[in-house]
Amino acid sequence: KFLENPNVEVLSGKKPYETSGDILIINYDILKAWVGTLLELDPKIIISDEPQYIKTSSAQRTKALKRLAKGRPLTGLSGTPGDMPLEFQNIINMIDPHIFPNDWKYMHRYCGAEFNGFGWDFTGATHVTELHQILTDSIMLRRLKKDHLKDLPDKQYSMVPIELSAKGRKRYDAVYSDFMARYKARIVKLRVELKAKGMDPMDIRVKIKQAMGAKGMVELGAMKMASAEGKLDGMIDWIRDRLCSGEKLVVFATHTNIVDAVYEAFKDIAVKVDGSVTGKKRHAAVVEFQENKHCRLFVGNMKACGVAITLTAASNIAILELPDRPSHLVQAEDRCHRIGQLNALNVYYLLGRNTVDRADAIKLDKHMKVLAQILDGVEPDDVDNLVGEMFESILELEEEKKYDSPLDKEADKILEEERKT
Known part of the structure; x- marks a missing residue:
């Protein structure tokens, strides 16, 4: 809209080189190495995609983005920019540092501040309705699927108790x-x-x-x-029964050994994407699942597959292990629940009976x-x-x-x- 035939360049590697792009795309992982070069280029606007990745103030990527964003307009794009008020603090301050100029007051007001005898705990949430109103009145523009993708079918949830062997x-x-x-x-x-x-x-x-x-x-x-x-055998049996319907299925886990074991049980009809699968192989696995009718199971690591992939060929998704963060759960489900999904999405949580899964x-x-x-x-x-x-x-x-x-x-x-x- 604003640039005529812009030159878009994707930066790679940790050794900066000369670039002439109008729009530069860079991974958070290499931002620290490039921040000096980018500052010399003097970008006019910064867009932070999925800003939940810069929630930790001490992380090098966060420090680098703060340097780059200082004095420049910044926009954050995410459906789940954080899980608790503390995780919103960095992106809020980068967009507009005048909203909450005092970090300490923000944490005590909105982060459930409690002194536990060893130090302050800010992992809670208080006055959250007030926080929502302040953000809505200032910097947050919220767009919901139910309002803008009215043809997208709903999600349907089921809890599946799995007996341990x-x-x-x-x-x-x-x-x-x-x-x-x-x-x-x-x-x-x-x-x-x-x-x-x-x-x-x-x-x-x-x-x-x-x-x-x-x-x-x-x-x-x-x-x-x-x-x-303990529930691995039971989960594999459940997956096998589910696949008998002839429909495709996406399953997510958090531990590498669980991802590997499930894939090995169905490798003739499955693809796998975890942290070790990157670039072209990752894209090829997604295309295989989306387009090959004989490939009926997608096995993914929740963190590795939480963003930037589309799995709408399936309308059934199973969560084999609960993640630590609800944003990971929402993002995993939304690999299937997006434009292109024609059916109601069935989401199954496979919880070990009489285990910590319930507390989780x-x-x-x-x-x-x-x-x-x-x-x-x-x-x-x-x-x-x-x-x-x-x-x-x-x-x-x-x-x-x-x-x-x-x-x-x-x-x-x-x-x-x-x-x-």
Whole structure:
């Protein structure tokens, strides 16, 4: 519209070279190496595609983009620019630093600021309706598929419980028991200390969620892996049954070994795209799935396939493992739910029965509600420390299997024994 026959150039490599393009396209991964050269070219406008990739302030790509964008108009393009208020901060400041000139005040107002005894936790969300209104009134222009792609069929969701194999169940229970033994002991110890100080029970609950969340998250990975490996056979059986319908299917996982195992089980009728598949091979795999009727299964790593590919040949998608971030989930689903999709999209979540998957789903659901509130003004309750919430759900909300969770009684028992001695 603004340039007549523009020369578009895609930059590559970490060693800058002379360029004469009117429009320059560059990957975030090499931006640091090119930022000096780009500054010399003095671009008149910057467009950041998928700005969720510059959410981390300490990342080199973020620092490079901040240098490039300083004093220049910047536009961010994304359906999911972040998951929580903290992740919106960088792109907001790059677009207009006058909206929230004080980072500290922004984090305390909108990021559920809590002091956990070790430092400040800003992983929550507060006053999110206010944040939505400020962004809508200033820099955010929201376009929804339901308003602009009215012929695009809806998504339909199903939760599919998957039994773990006998070996997988034994492995998972061992990992879970080890986790609970250490995690539970830490909770009881902390609860005893707080009760001894006369702290209110509700305050104790909040403090424990804050203090235990960060440590527990590190240990959670082993439990999530055990769940994924334990339900692998069941997931392959489910995929095989689903393919019997004759329809194409897209499946996404987060662990490389799960992606590889599923692909190996169906490699005669499948293609695979993960972080190791790039460039022409990645494009060829997508074309093969889209155009070859005999290629009926697409197996993808969620992070590697979350953007820039179209898989509308399938109207069925299965999430084999839940990601850590709801934006990854939305982007994965939208590989099929886009222009060119003629049928309602069936989305299946394959959750391991009696595993951490349920707690993971609870956490993601809360994240989704916060994201919807920031972007679209939907109004769920304010959400505090979500990591802590997830661990509490492991302890207290599992319905199908009774886990040992009366931690208050154990703390009271220890206190009573201390009083006697």
